[in-house]
Amino acid sequence: MTTFRIAPSILSADFARLGEEVRNVVAAGADIIHFDVMDNHYVPNLTVGPLVCQAIRPHVQVPIDVHLMVKPVDRIIPDFAKAGANIITFHPEASDHVDRSLQLIRDNGCKAGLVFNPATPLSYLDHVMDKVDMILIMSVNPGFGGQSFIPQALKKIAEARRRIDESGRDIMLEVDGGIKIDNIKAAAEAGADTFVAGSAIFGQPDYKAVIDAMRGQLASL
Numbered sequence: 403m404t405t406f407r408i409a410p411s412i413l414s415a416d417f418a419r420l421g422e423e424v425r426n427v428v429a430a431g432a433d434i435i436h437f438d439v440m441d442n443h444y445v446p447n448l449t450v451g452p453l454v455c456q457a458i459r460p461h462v463q464v465p466i467d468v469h470l471m472v473k474p475v476d477r478i479i480p481d482f483a484k485a486g487a488n489i490i491t492f493h494p495e496a497s498d499h500v501d502r503s504l505q506l507i508r509d510n511g512c513k514a515g516l517v518f519n520p521a522t523p524l525s526y527l528d529h530v531m532d533k534v535d536m537i538l539i540m541s542v543n544p545g546f547g548g549q550s551f552i553p554q555a556l557k558k559i560a561e562a563r564r565r566i567d568e569s570g571r572d573i574m575l576e577v578d579g580g581i582k583i584d585n586i587k588a589a590a591e592a593g594a595d596t597f598v599a600g601s602a603i604f605g606q607p608d609y610k611a612v613i614d615a616m617r618g619q620l621a622s623l
């Protein structure tokens with residue numbers, strides 16, 4: 403039986419009350435905190451860095467999943483590991499040496515993953531499957547919360563699932579962007595097991611109601 407994980411993205415949280423927000427969303431049933439790092443260079447937006455990761459770390463026991471939308475990648479990895487990240491993912495186009503960046507994440511004690519934009523081919527995985535603990539399929543172009551799910555992502559999730567099954571390794575398959583109660587099931591049916599949701603959760607007054615409804619959609623799978 404598949405273990406499904408809900409990973410609220412703090413991008414849509416109230417940053418003035420971030421500690422309380424992450425505590426509340428974990429109390430509401432979140433399995434992972436998804437932490438979006440944007441540098442106004444690789445993506446046209448600027449968010450938060452290791453200091454903020456360190457600040458929220460004592461507030462939650464669940465894994466913190468750091469999604470790096472930065473270029474260059476390597477310089478910031480040890481800082482996030484020290485700040486309490488458990489999983490660190492990056493976009494392969496943003497690294498000159500993908501294998502080295504994956505190894506650097508693992509050498510710093512974290513799980514490592516690659517992120518695929520809608521137009522990025524999965525062939526980046528060809529020679530590094532043995533160093534990947536998470537594959538993250540973007541179902542929006544990165545840079546902003548609150549965008550609409552791009553349906554073509556479903557085919558890519560299915561292809562990533564095929565590659566994971568073929569590898570025989572235990573690799574998380576995460577989907578990120580526009581995930582809502584009404585499309586989470588389709589993403590799961592395509593093969594995703596970990597679901598980032600920012601605006602769908604933090605945009606609503608009752609986080610538990612949304613997370614429960616998402617789990618309800620997954621219950622029959």
Ligand SMILES: O=C(CO)[C@@H](O)[C@H](O)COP(=O)(O)O
Pocket residue numbers: 411413414436438469542543544545546547548549578579580581598599600601602
């Ligand atoms: O990485 C990103 C955007 O680049 C995401 O993690 C978003 O923050 C998800 O937000 P919603 O699409 O769920 O509102």
Ligand SMILES: [Fe+2]
Pocket residue numbers: 411436437438469578598
């Ligand atoms: Fe993200």
